[in-house]
Each structure stands twice: as C-alpha cells, then as structure tokens.
Amino acid sequence: MNEEHQGFSFAEAAVWLLGLVLTIQIGWLAYSMGQGIAGRPFADGRGAAAGATMAAVDSSAPQPANGPQLFAGNCAGCHGAKAEGGVGPSLKTAAGWTLAEFTEATLHGKTPDGRSLAPIMPHFADTGFSGEAATDQQLEAIHTYLGTLQ
Numbered sequence: 270m271n272e273e274h275q276g277f278s279f280a281e282a283a284v285w286l287l288g289l290v291l292t293i294q295i296g297w298l299a300y301s302m303g304q305g306i307a308g309r310p311f312a313d314g315r316g317a318a319a320g321a322t323m324a325a326v327d328s329s330a331p332q333p334a335n336g337p338q339l340f341a342g343n344c345a346g347c348h349g350a351k352a353e354g355g356v357g358p359s360l361k362t363a364a365g366w367t368l369a370e371f372t373e374a375t376l377h378g379k380t381p382d383g384r385s386l387a388p389i390m391p392h393f394a395d396t397g398f399s400g401e402a403a404t405d406q407q408l409e410a411i412h413t414y415l416g417t418l419q
Contacts, residue, residue, distance in 0.1 A: 334406040336414030343398050344411065347389070352418045357390065364415040371412045376403060 277285065341350070347357035352364070363371055370381040376394035378386040393403045 334404070334410035336410035336412075339398060339407055339411050340414050343393070352415055357387075360415055361419065364412075364419055366412075368409055368412050371415075372405075372408045375408060375411070 340352075344352070344360070347355055348360050349355040352360035354360075363374065366374070366381055373379050374381075374386060376392060378390055378392045380386065397403050398407055
C-alpha cells in the first residue's frame with residue numbers, strides 16, 4: 270500500500286514557524302536600526318551618531334575652492350586623474366600657463382597661441398562648474414592644483 274503524505278509533520282511545521290519568526294525579528298531589527306540611523310534614538314536612548322557631533326554649516330558663507338575636488342568633478346573625466354591625458358590631452362602644458370591664459374582656455378576654449386580647443390571641450394563660461402557659474406577662486410584653485418601634478 271502506498272500511503273500519501275498529507276500536510277506537514279509537526280517537526281516540519283515547527284521549523285517553518287521558527288524560520289518565519291526569525292525572519293520577522295531580523296527584519297524588525299534592521300528596520301529599527303535604520304530608524305536610529307535616520308536620527309531617531311535607539312531603544313537604549315542613544316542617538317543615531319553616538320559619540321559623534323554635527324555642526325551646522327552656514328551655506329550662505331562662501332566656501333574656499335577645492336582644486337582637487339573641482340578638477341576631479343569637471344576635468345579628470347577627459348584629462349585623466351593626474352592630468353596625464355585621456356579623451357582630452359595632457360594638461361602639462363596648461364599647468365605652465367598664466368592664470369589669465371588658463372582662465373581664457375577654460376572659460377572660452379582659446380589657448381594662449383590663439384587655437385580653439387576641440388568642440389568636445391566645454392566652455393565653462395557657458396556651463397559653469399556643477400551647474401554654477403565658474404568663479405575666479407575656482408579657476409585659480411584648479412590652476413594651482415594642476416601645478417602640483419607636475
């Protein structure tokens with residue numbers, strides 16, 4: 270005789286129920302930790318960043334230009350991480366230009382010898398850096414940074 274098995278045995282049901290309970294507990298723990306990270310206190314009263322402090326930043330105050338960061342975000346994609354060249358040429362020559370020459374090339378695509386830069390080169394007078402108009406301080410910071418890469 271062949272007896273068909275109907276449903277789960279007690280042991281199988283117990284294992285399945287234990288797995289369900291553990292899954293719910295792990296999910297709840299993850300959710301609770303996420304809530305703590307989002308700024309709500311943990312169950313023991315600790316804040317999300319126990320031991321760390323945060324200071325308010327006055328976003329209206331001008332921030333100093335960061336040459337390496339500006340270069341990485343606006344130039345390195347074409348000219349390479351160390352200005353060694355890539356899609357665009359090496360910037361070793363540009364590092365030797367005066368700030369005025371570098372600014373003219375960066376903003377308007379004109380080199381000191383009067384050449385026009387390739388059409389792929391953005392004219393940052395039009396595009397700005399990260400959607401904001403390029404400032405003299407940013408251009409100086411990038412130019413200074415280029416000088417450190419030599």
